[in-house]
Amino acid sequence: MSGYSSSVNGTRYTFEDLRSLLAAASPRRSGDELAGVAAQSEEHRIAARFALADVPLKQFLSECLVPYEADEVTRLIVDTHDSAAFRKVAHMTVGDLRDWLLGYEADAEALRALSPGLTPEMVAATCKLMRNQDLIAVARKCRVVTGFRSTLGLAGRLSSRLQPNHPTDDLHGIAVSTLDGLLYGAGDAVIGVNPATDSLANCIDMLRMLDAVREKYDIPTQTCVLAHVTTAIAAMERGAPTDLVFQSVAGTEAANASFGVNLGILREAYEASQSLRRGTVGSNTMYFETGQGAALSANAHHGMDQQTAEARAYAVARAFKPLIVNSVVGFIGPEYLYDGKQIIRAGLEDHYCGKLLGVPMGCDVCYTNHADADQDDMDTLMTLLTVAGMTFIITVPGSDDVMLNYQSASFHDLLYLRSALNVRAAPEFEAWLERMQMKDAQGRVRPVTSQTPLLAGIVAGEMTSRGG
Structure with missing residues (x-):
């Protein structure tokens, strides 16, 4: 795939590569503006999100944002990608994945199984299509123990x-x-x-x-x-x-x-x-x-x-x-x-x-x-x-x-x-x-008194010794 584009209000916007598309789709922030990679307007940002939603997830496996041969983090991402875990969503676009993540099927176990099949760039892409409540709803389902x-x-x-x-x-x-x-x-x-x-x-x-x-x-x-x-x-x-x-x-x-x-x-x-x-x-x-x-x-x-x-x-x-x-x-x-x-x-x-x-x-x-x-x-x-x-x-x-x-x-x-x-x-x-008698019957932390065992021991000078 060479370049990305979409139209908003009759104006066509083009994006040279996946890196520039992701940057333009990001919510406004001072760092991206400082770097000169941010969207030039809110309309430009919306156009980027429309285009990003239609990008196949497979594209992220063939288009590296930082060249493979020049960056060991890219090599780590590519070399450790779990293609078997990815198979579940391999047919999806970024927008499809975003919608699936918010659905009932994407429960804690499904997300745990999928995780090794997702690259950071795929996850970052879905993030740019989500409201704050969407970020909360999906993260709440993830369980990392x-x-x-x-x-x-x-x-x-x-x-x-x-x-x-x-x-x-x-x-x-x-x-x-x-x-x-x-x-x-x-x-x-x-x-x-x-x-x-x-x-x-x-x-x-x-x-x-x-x-x-x-x-x-x-x-x-x-x-x-x-x-x-x-x-x-x-x-x-x-x-x-x-x-x-x-x-x-x-x-x-x-x-x-x-x-x-x-x-x-x-x-x-x-x-x-x-x-x-x-x-x-x-x-x-x-x-x-x-x-x-x-x-x-x-x-x-x-x-x-x-x-x-x-x-x-x-x-x-x-x-x-x-x-x-x-x-x-x-x-x-x-x-x-x-x-x-x-x-x-x-x-x-x-x-x-x-x-x-x-x-x-x-x-x-x-x-x-x-x-x-x-x-x-x-x-x-x-x-x-x-x-x-x-x-x-x-x-x-x-x-x-x-x-x-x-x-x-x-x-x-x-x-x-x-x-x-x-x-x-x-x-x-x-x-x-x-x-340590630091919780009450309702599970709340008790107010400290001179009888609190931990405090009593520390006051006696046991805590401040070098190496015990």
């Missing part, structure tokens, strides 16, 4: 990453924030610290402290210091107690290179973490973070729109069977997602694409202080994502990350979501909260 010491992704559950960052990596400060989150029932997805520096010594100190806390109170969760993957490899080589290995990833080889990684390095880290066998209920050991605009900010988007480039990052993630993946949806800034409306849409897109591709998606529901967004926008997004079956949410003390200097969700927000939408913590973590 993973485990390490807690089981994540089960129906009716919402987990959280407890993010106790500190601007100087002070162990006492990290410990206090960890305590704060645990007392609100946060941390069942991971207790994960973004280090202020990528110092190996600091990384090992933090890993030992967090692991000592986990062991002291027998907490059924996993810990992670979100250092660069090569630092994590070095820490494992030195015997540091490493549960999860973290890395930011993107949808092209060049964008991943800007992060200092490639598929080979990720494979080395995956195999090293697997060899430790530290999990109890599962063996998923990787944690990936993504975000729309990462490829563009590295000048490595190859002319793709940012939502399509983002979807390709999930192919990288699913290759390593991660425990959790999250989009840092508003973190990169207004140059890529200008305001609350764009952030909300992007968060729903990322969750939909990730879940449909078989990735255990969570979200850092966040924004930077120079974006045209506020906490009301984040309330809307976190509520919608929970309705959509989000695996986990990132939570920080008071919504304000004092190290990364951006606004995220708080521990209180987690309580709101679990109460208002009747979702619960991971089962192992929920049982721990009960053992």
Whole structure:
């Protein structure tokens, strides 16, 4: 097929290739306009969607958006495509697939079976034909269950990453924030610290402290210091107690290179973490973070729109069977997602694409202080994502990350979501909260008192010791 076209109001629009068609069909966002790939008008955008709806899904298997020989992410997508799983929808167009996904036949089991047969570009294409409620409806049906010491992704559950960052990596400060989150029932997805520096010594100190806390109170969760993957490899080589290995990833080889990684390095880290066998209920050991605009900010988007480039990052993630993946949806800034409306849409897109591709998606529901967004926008997004079956949410003390200097969700927000939408913590973590006398008869987190066992032990100085 050479070129695509459609007519709207008597005007004919043409699109040179699949890459430009996908970009023009995307909802408006500042990053695509910055890259010069966005639709020139709303009519142009609608014309692109009409043309995209008629593209056969098979076309995505023959027309690569980034050349196969020039990009290892493209090679990963093509070489791991499951043709048997694809057979179910091989006769469909993008519009047909969109309609099928919204139908009753596309239940959780059908979507799980189809997932290996879908490429990120196919999923991104259907995303561009969907309203927000469509993204929610399909994602809610997807079920991606993973485990390490807690089981994540089960129906009716919402987990959280407890993010106790500190601007100087002070162990006492990290410990206090960890305590704060645990007392609100946060941390069942991971207790994960973004280090202020990528110092190996600091990384090992933090890993030992967090692991000592986990062991002291027998907490059924996993810990992670979100250092660069090569630092994590070095820490494992030195015997540091490493549960999860973290890395930011993107949808092209060049964008991943800007992060200092490639598929080979990720494979080395995956195999090293697997060899430790530290999990109890599962063996998923990787944690990936993504975000729309990462490829563009590295000048490595190859002319793709940012939502399509983002979807390709999930192919990288699913290759390593991660425990959790999250989009840092508003973190990169207004140059890529200008305001609350764009952030909300992007968060729903990322969750939909990730879940449909078989990735255990969570979200850092966040924004930077120079974006045209506020906490009301984040309330809307976190509520919608929970309705959509989000695996986990990132939570920080008071919504304000004092190290990364951006606004995220708080521990209180987690309580709101679990109460208002009747979702619960991971089962192992929920049982721990009960053992620690932190839940009442209705399953709610109890107000903290001096008699709360966890608090009483910490006040005695047990939590802030280096390595126990």
